[in-house]
Amino acid sequence: MSLTNAAGLVIFRYTNKVIQFLLLQTSYGQNHWTPPKGHVDPGESNWVTALRETKEEAGYSENDLEIYKDVSYTLNYEVNQKPKCVIYWLAKLKNPEQSVTLSDEHQDYKWLPLQQAQDLSGYDDMKLLLADFYEKALKLV
Numbered sequence: 001m002s003l004t005n006a007a008g009l010v011i012f013r014y015t016n017k018v019i020q021f022l023l024l025q026t027s028y029g030q031n032h033w034t035p036p037k038g039h040v041d042p043g044e045s046n047w048v049t050a051l052r053e054t055k056e057e058a059g060y061s062e063n064d065l066e067i068y069k070d071v072s073y074t075l076n077y078e079v080n081q082k083p084k085c086v087i088y089w090l091a092k093l094k095n096p097e098q099s100v101t102l103s104d105e106h107q108d109y110k111w112l113p114l115q116q117a118q119d120l121s122g123y124d125d126m127k128l129l130l131a132d133f134y135e136k137a138l139k140l141v
Contacts, residue, residue, distance in 0.1 A: 002082075003083045003084070003085055004039065004079070004082060004083070004084040004085070005039070005040040005046065005084075005085050005086075006037050006038055006039050006040060006049070006084065006085070006086040006087075007037060007038070007040055007046040007047070007049040007050040007053070007086065007087050007088070008034075008035050008036050008037025008038065008049075008050050008053055008054065008086065008087075008088050008089075009035060009036055009037075009050050009051075009053075009054045009065070009067065009088065009089055009090075009091040010022075010035045010073075010088045010089070010090055010091065010129070010130070010133050011035065011036070011054070011058070011060065011065065011091045011092070011093055012090070012091070012092055012093070012133070012134075012137050013092065013093040013096035013111060014092065014096060014137075014141040015096040015097075018113055019113065019114065019134060019137050019138065019141065020111040020112055020113055020117075021035070021111070021112055021113075021114070021117040021130060021133075021134075022035065022036070022058065022093075022100065022109060022110075022111055023035060023109065023110050023112060023117055023120055023121065024036060024057060024058065024100075024102065024106040024108070024109045025106055025107050025108040025109065025110075026105065026106055026107070027104065027105060027106055027107040028105070031107070032121075032122065033110070033120045033121055033122070034121070034126075035088060036053050036054040036056075036057040036058045036060075037050070037053055037057075037086055037088065038052070038053035038056070038057070046087050047069075047089075050087075050088075050089055054091075056103050056105075057102070057103050057105060057106060058100050058101065058102070058109070059099075059100060059101025059102070060093065060098070060100075064093065064094055064095070064098060065091040065092065065093060065094060066091065066092040066094055067089055067090075067091040068089065068090045068091065068092075068136070068140065069089060071089060071090040071133070071136050072087055072088060072089045072090070073087070073088050073129045073132055073133065074086065074087045074088075075087075075088070075125050075126070075129060077123075077125060088129065088133075090133050090136060090137065090140075092137070092140060092141075114130060114131065114134045117130050118130050118131070
């Protein structure tokens with residue numbers, strides 16, 4: 001069975017002395033909440049995919065973000081009985097007031113503090129990722 005590779009950015013903003021994470025609600029399937037991410041296209045690197053998908057899904061370019069290339073987290077899980085590997089990098093939104101521009105792949109977005117982001121994500125592995133990135137983000141604000 002072939003492995004599906006995907007990549008994305010976990011974006012946080014620091015506003016009113018609170019770290020908030022960006023989650024997007026899909027407009028398909030179970031309408032789950034996730035950071036911006038997507039499938040790696042043939043010939044494309046994980047890094048390029050993460051940047052492309054973030055621009056497509058949230059409207060943020062590399063210039064809008066402070067991306068921490070040395071802070072990453074990989075999730076491995078199954079979707080429809082097929083293995084999937086997603087690598088995420090941590091990124092801070094430079095202007096915490098800059099608005100999100102959703103693509104048609106998503107129907108809603110929320111900026112949430114850690115606990116609420118974890119609750120909304122609904123998956124144990126995503127909760128662990130968010131907790132890990134939160135600890136790292138505390139040192140970066």
